[in-house]
Amino acid sequence: MKQKKNVTFSDIAKYTHFSKTTISRYFNNPDSLTLENQEIIAKALVDLDYKENKVARILANGKTEFVGIIIPNLFFHYYSEMLDQILATYETFGYKFLVFIGNEQEETERNYIQELLAYKIEGLIILSHTIPSKELSELGIPIVTIEREDKYVCSVNTDNYMGGYQAAGLLARHRCDVIIHINYIGATAHSEIPAYGRIQGFLDCCREHNIRHEMILKEMEDTYESTSHYLSNILADIFRKYPGMKKGLFVSNDTHANVLVNLLVRRYGKLPDDFFLVGFDNSPISREAVIPISTVGQQIDQIAFEAVSLLVEQMNERKKRRPSLLETPIHKVVPPILFRRETTERGQQAH
Amino acid sequence: MKQKKNVTFSDIAKYTHFSKTTISRYFNNPDSLTLENQEIIAKALVDLDYKENKVARILANGKTEFVGIIIPNLFFHYYSEMLDQILATYETFGYKFLVFIGNEQEETERNYIQELLAYKIEGLIILSHTIPSKELSELGIPIVTIEREDKYVCSVNTDNYMGGYQAAGLLARHRCDVIIHINYIGATAHSEIPAYGRIQGFLDCCREHNIRHEMILKEMEDTYESTSHYLSNILADIFRKYPGMKKGLFVSNDTHANVLVNLLVRRYGKLPDDFFLVGFDNSPISREAVIPISTVGQQIDQIAFEAVSLLVEQMNERKKRRPSLLETPIHKVVPPILFRRETTERGQQAH
Numbered sequence: 001m002k003q004k005k006n007v008t009f010s011d012i013a014k015y016t017h018f019s020k021t022t023i024s025r026y027f028n029n030p031d032s033l034t035l036e037n038q039e040i041i042a043k044a045l046v047d048l049d050y051k052e053n054k055v056a057r058i059l060a061n062g063k064t065e066f067v068g069i070i071i072p073n074l075f076f077h078y079y080s081e082m083l084d085q086i087l088a089t090y091e092t093f094g095y096k097f098l099v100f101i102g103n104e105q106e107e108t109e110r111n112y113i114q115e116l117l118a119y120k121i122e123g124l125i126i127l128s129h130t131i132p133s134k135e136l137s138e139l140g141i142p143i144v145t146i147e148r149e150d151k152y153v154c155s156v157n158t159d160n161y162m163g164g165y166q167a168a169g170l171l172a173r174h175r176c177d178v179i180i181h182i183n184y185i186g187a188t189a190h191s192e193i194p195a196y197g198r199i200q201g202f203l204d205c206c207r208e209h210n211i212r213h214e215m216i217l218k219e220m221e222d223t224y225e226s227t228s229h230y231l232s233n234i235l236a237d238i239f240r241k242y243p244g245m246k247k248g249l250f251v252s253n254d255t256h257a258n259v260l261v262n263l264l265v266r267r268y269g270k271l272p273d274d275f276f277l278v279g280f281d282n283s284p285i286s287r288e289a290v291i292p293i294s295t296v297g298q299q300i301d302q303i304a305f306e307a308v309s310l311l312v313e314q315m316n317e318r319k320k321r322r323p324s325l326l327e328t329p330i331h332k333v334v335p336p337i338l339f340r341r342e343t344t345e346r347g348q349q350a351h
Numbered sequence: 352m353k354q355k356k357n358v359t360f361s362d363i364a365k366y367t368h369f370s371k372t373t374i375s376r377y378f379n380n381p382d383s384l385t386l387e388n389q390e391i392i393a394k395a396l397v398d399l400d401y402k403e404n405k406v407a408r409i410l411a412n413g414k415t416e417f418v419g420i421i422i423p424n425l426f427f428h429y430y431s432e433m434l435d436q437i438l439a440t441y442e443t444f445g446y447k448f449l450v451f452i453g454n455e456q457e458e459t460e461r462n463y464i465q466e467l468l469a470y471k472i473e474g475l476i477i478l479s480h481t482i483p484s485k486e487l488s489e490l491g492i493p494i495v496t497i498e499r500e501d502k503y504v505c506s507v508n509t510d511n512y513m514g515g516y517q518a519a520g521l522l523a524r525h526r527c528d529v530i531i532h533i534n535y536i537g538a539t540a541h542s543e544i545p546a547y548g549r550i551q552g553f554l555d556c557c558r559e560h561n562i563r564h565e566m567i568l569k570e571m572e573d574t575y576e577s578t579s580h581y582l583s584n585i586l587a588d589i590f591r592k593y594p595g596m597k598k599g600l601f602v603s604n605d606t607h608a609n610v611l612v613n614l615l616v617r618r619y620g621k622l623p624d625d626f627f628l629v630g631f632d633n634s635p636i637s638r639e640a641v642i643p644i645s646t647v648g649q650q651i652d653q654i655a656f657e658a659v660s661l662l663v664e665q666m667n668e669r670k671k672r673r674p675s676l677l678e679t680p681i682h683k684v685v686p687p688i689l690f691r692r693e694t695t696e697r698g699q700q701a702h
Contacts, residue, residue, distance in 0.1 A: 073435060075431075080434075083431075084424060100441065101439060262640075269621075
């Protein structure tokens with residue numbers, strides 16, 4: 001491997017017989033040159049095999065075109081698909097992304113933010129949960145959060161209320177005698193967390209349709225095995241508590257819904273006829289389960305695009321001579337989509 | 352939100368009564384100052400709430416600490432976990448990552464590489480398959496590839512031969528009468544593709560143990576549904592072709608292994624006693640399947656760490672006054688791990 005010598009502004013000036021100032025103007029304010037001169041320089045860049053040095057340009061115009069991303073992990077399909085869709089917006093907006101995995105470590109994430117600021121990022125997208133939005137709002141750069149506490153910063157979230165309402169509504173339409181919602185204790189604690197809306201939507205739907213319902217709230221489990229053990233006990237309780245009744249379960253994520261399907265299929269060889277199930281997320285496991293699972297899906301592509309758009313608007317505003325900064329944060333909401341599969345639509349189970 | 356005025360070298364010089372040159376030396380060559388003076392400046396930075404401008408530093412010393420990553424997608428768990436583990440090496444090496452999703456578009460990936468070079472990345476990690484390693488080797492920067500054609504560049508790969516051998520060996524130990532390997536046609540075509548080794552390992556193990564075997568090679572299917580349809584036909588063929596025989600299947604990935612488990616459990620209510628299955632990847636679906644699937648797992652954390660280490664060595668070498676560049680590329684190999692679960696270990700199926 002050989003290292004090529006870089007072509008400099010001096011080289012281009014010498015080749016075109018323009019001054020270095022003219023060459024610099026070509027890069028930073030091309031319209032100040034005639035179209036003819038622009039073409040002469042453009043041709044020279046090709047002839048000389050000039051490699052643009054964006055780092056040098058950043059110092060000249062102060063614009064890095066960098067956006068920072070802090071994401072909790074890439075193990076959850078929801079996060080990896082979101083990152084995929086955010087990175088794909090490069091094709092539309094041209095911003096480059098510096099990505100950090102926070103792992104829910106508050107101090108680590110603060111260090112990452114300092115590192116990102118040192119690289120003069122123009123904006124920041126945050127999916128992690130540790131740092132309060134108040135603190136984020138004081139960083140002095142445009143910020144958009146996705147699906148987390150967002151009181152003091154701009155955000156894009158799924159309409160979780162509609163999601164909870166849709167799930168309970170589907171189970172109600174199948175005339176379930178009782179509808180049970182399994183979620184985390186954390187989700188009920190803070191009305192500022194978007195996922196809180198799911199519970200409200202579920203409760204409102206059950207009350208409006210006057211359906212017996214129950215909430216089962218659990219601590220977050222660490223491993224697949226401990227979750228499986230916990231859900232096995234829940235299932236035994238439900239069958240004991242509601243004998244002969246048509247039971248509808250709305251589970252806060254597809255991974256847990258899949259555990260329930262597996263437990264039932266291993267015990268009965270199929271899903272019992274009096275049992276209906278809806279998950280949340282439309283993650284791959286919901287389609288790939290032994291009985292494909294009905295689920296409420298988030299429109300991740302749309303959420304990602306809206307988040308970057310919202311950020312780009314603010315970043316562009318700051319490039320104006322007299323930027324008018326936001327007085328109050330903007331919160332955008334994207335509707336969820338209900339996917340009906342075999343855990344609720346029994347007619348299709350045969351195929 | 353307010354925008355803070357940046358603290359400059361002049362401000363620090365004024366505050367400490369040092370010259371600007373001394374302040375500059377503090378950042379670029381701190382050991383040229385006495386320890387006492389270093390401490391005075393360090394204290395001033397805190398007092399003034401100085402925000403480091405790495406972009407300015409890059410221009411001073413030419414080192415961006417940027418590494419580019421081009422990855423095909425984040426839909427496959429293998430890629431998202433690999434990216435997760437690569438990003439985690441920031442804690443060890445301090446390099447920041449600019450990430451692009453290639454989507455297997457050759458021209459798009461070439462554009463991404465040009466964009467990355469314009470930002471003066473110090474090295475590049477490539478997981479996508481489109482651009483030949485010969486072309487990559489001519490970019491003039493350190494490159495490490497992971498699990499792809501790597502003739503002309505450094506690489507880290509799983510020991511795929513060992514993986515194929517382990518899978519066939521496990522089925523052989525269960526005294527299968529016939530062992531069948533399902534893979535893509537593409538994997539057989541090029542001996543330079545790491546996955547080719549899986550087939551060689553499978554074949555060598557079957558021949559050494561003198562076991563009847565068959566290879567089923569398919570075109571890559573686009574969707575879960577078309578794959579499912581295809582595998583359903585394969586399964587029917589196998590049961591027709593080998594009646595009364597103990598059948599062992601080694602499937603090239605866990606997603607397909609899971610489809611086969613689902614088809615069988617839906618038909619028979621369980622895995623037939625004369626049927627044994629091993630997948631590849633140890634992806635979450637292998638644990639979360641209705642019958643947990645035995646699989647050959649790649650040590651993704653170790654592969655990621657080795658890849659970044661190999662890159663850092665080369666990047667450090669180039670910072671020396673007289674770098675000795677590699678004469679021939681280095682290829683590192685990481686052994687796979689066999690996970691035995693219920694699709695081969697029937698004794699545990701009851702729990």
